Amino acid sequence: METRRLGRTGRDVGVVGLGAWQLGADWGEVDEGDALAVLQAAIDGGVTFIDTADVYGDGRSERLVGQVLKSSEGLTVATKMGRRVEQVPSNYTLDNFRAWNDRSRQNLGVDTIDLVQLHCPPTSVYSDDEVFDALDTLVDEGRIASYGVSVETCAEALTAIARPNVASVQIILNALRLKPLDEVLPAAQAAGVGIIARVPLASGLLSGKYDEHTTFADDDHRTYNRHGEAFDVGETFSGVDFATGLEAVRRLSPSLPAGATMAQFALRWILDQPGVSVVIPGARNPSQVAGNISAATLTPLTPDQSAAVQQTYDDLIRPQIHDRW
Numbered sequence: 327m328e329t330r331r332l333g334r335t336g337r338d339v340g341v342v343g344l345g346a347w348q349l350g351a352d353w354g355e356v357d358e359g360d361a362l363a364v365l366q367a368a369i370d371g372g373v374t375f376i377d378t379a380d381v382y383g384d385g386r387s388e389r390l391v392g393q394v395l396k397s398s399e400g401l402t403v404a405t406k407m408g409r410r411v412e413q414v415p416s417n418y419t420l421d422n423f424r425a426w427n428d429r430s431r432q433n434l435g436v437d438t439i440d441l442v443q444l445h446c447p448p449t450s451v452y453s454d455d456e457v458f459d460a461l462d463t464l465v466d467e468g469r470i471a472s473y474g475v476s477v478e479t480c481a482e483a484l485t486a487i488a489r490p491n492v493a494s495v496q497i498i499l500n501a502l503r504l505k506p507l508d509e510v511l512p513a514a515q516a517a518g519v520g521i522i523a524r525v526p527l528a529s530g531l532l533s534g535k536y537d538e539h540t541t542f543a544d545d546d547h548r549t550y551n552r553h554g555e556a557f558d559v560g561e562t563f564s565g566v567d568f569a570t571g572l573e574a575v576r577r578l579s580p581s582l583p584a585g586a587t588m589a590q591f592a593l594r595w596i597l598d599q600p601g602v603s604v605v606i607p608g609a610r611n612p613s614q615v616a617g618n619i620s621a622a623t624l625t626p627l628t629p630d631q632s633a634a635v636q637q638t639y640d641d642l643i644r645p646q647i648h649d650r651w
Contacts, residue, residue, distance in 0.1 A: 327372040327622050332603045333520025334493035335441055335472040337402050341597055342622045343375035344368040344615070345524060345606035349390050350382025355545070356610055358390065365394045367612035369401070371619040377496070377522065377606045379406035379445055380430050388433035396435060404494075404522070405430050406445035406476055415450050420460035427469050443474045443496055446558065452477075452485040462491060476524070478558050479651045483510045487519050494520035494603065498651070501592050501635045502528045502574060502643050503564045505651065511601035520603040523596045527589055527607055528564040531571040534579065534588030538572065565647045574642050581634040586624060593621035595635055 327340040349361040356364075368376070378387045388405060395401060407426040411417045431439060442464070444451065451457050452475070461473045474494035475486040483495045483506070495514060499506045500523070514521050527533055529548055542548040551562045559565050566574070575588060582591045589607075596605045609615045 327374075327619070329374070330603050331520070332375070332402065332441075332494060332522075333474070333514070334491070334518055335402070335520065337440070339375035339402050339604050340372055340622070341602075341604055342373065342593065342619050343377060343522075343604045343606045344373050345608040346376055346378040346387045346391055347382050348608040348610055350378070350387030351384075351545075355543070360611060361390050362393065363612055364609050364615055365390065367615040368609070368619070369394060369398050371616060373615075373619065374400055375402045375404070375604050375606070377404045377406075377524070379409065380426060380433070381406075381409040381445065384410070385429065385433045388430055392433055392435040402440045403434060403436075404441035404443060404474075405434065405439060406443045406496075408445040408447050413448055415448050415454065418444070418447060418451050418454070418457050418460075420463060423460050423464060424469070427464060431469065438468055439470045441472050441474055441494065442470045443476045443494070446476050446478050449479070449482055452482050458489055458491065465491075474520070474522075476522075478560060480505050480508070480510050484513055487513050487517050492519060494522055496522040496524050496606075498525045498560060498564055499523040499596055499599070499602070500526045500528050500564060501532060501578065501595050502566050502571060502639065503647070503651070504636070504639050504643075505648055507599060511599060515601035521601050523599075523602050523605040525561065525564055526596050526605045527592055528566065528571060529562055531563050531566070531568075531575060532588060532592040534575055536572065536575075538569070560647075560651050565650060566643055567646060570642055570646060574638050577638045577642070578634060581631045583624060583627070583631070587617060589617060590621040590624060591627075591631075593618060594624045594627055595632065597622065598626050598632065 476496035
């Protein structure tokens, strides 16, 4: 698999990683055996970057990743912290960071975590010097090798990129969420900050497998968070109205490369964007893992295929969400 430098971490990672949210919670039930099979299939397929968080299944995802980490070499594991407490800036302290980090290191079974990211904290946190001084302290103490941020908005991303020791920015980027192309990716590239593209398939919309009759389990955020009832609605279908998303996929379908799935097309589009370090699709089974990994072997999209993404966005999606995130 092609590798790219993950910003200021100094690490090279495969361009298609694995997002482990689905292995923790909020996507319907995934039993432990299936979750471990997904992780092993990813590693066997050449994935070298796995992204998790302390809040995914309240540590379940981290513990599962920790199990495979014991027997695997060459992996870069990133986790996130901050969403297990009330979302107020006063909770973002060095003492809390140490406590959260202790728990994550125990879950993962490591002394030093490769990359720890603030997990979509309140916007004012990005401008708080003491927060980033505390993160520097975690590095100095050997608890973490590097730190980054996971953001909701492009404005938050730009504030973080300006910080001298932020190694990476994780942001929603997909064929239904193009705003990061305007300023965030160029700024990150200029600063040497890595871009981790999350929600790359728009919560499955860009898999091409859904229609108006598709339903999801009650414990799946695609059921209970469609209007932002539990967390930022931008995390569910990228904030796009479900019916509009289905129409966008139908418009994109004629542009698929021969033999490629909609998901592979969508992932390849992300990999074609200058400044992207790694894309982190999730998966529920080894077959999905293999399909996602194969996107890295597709040739770059043609100008006409890329133009179809832009035109579909401009016609259907831009009026709905461009100014929101």
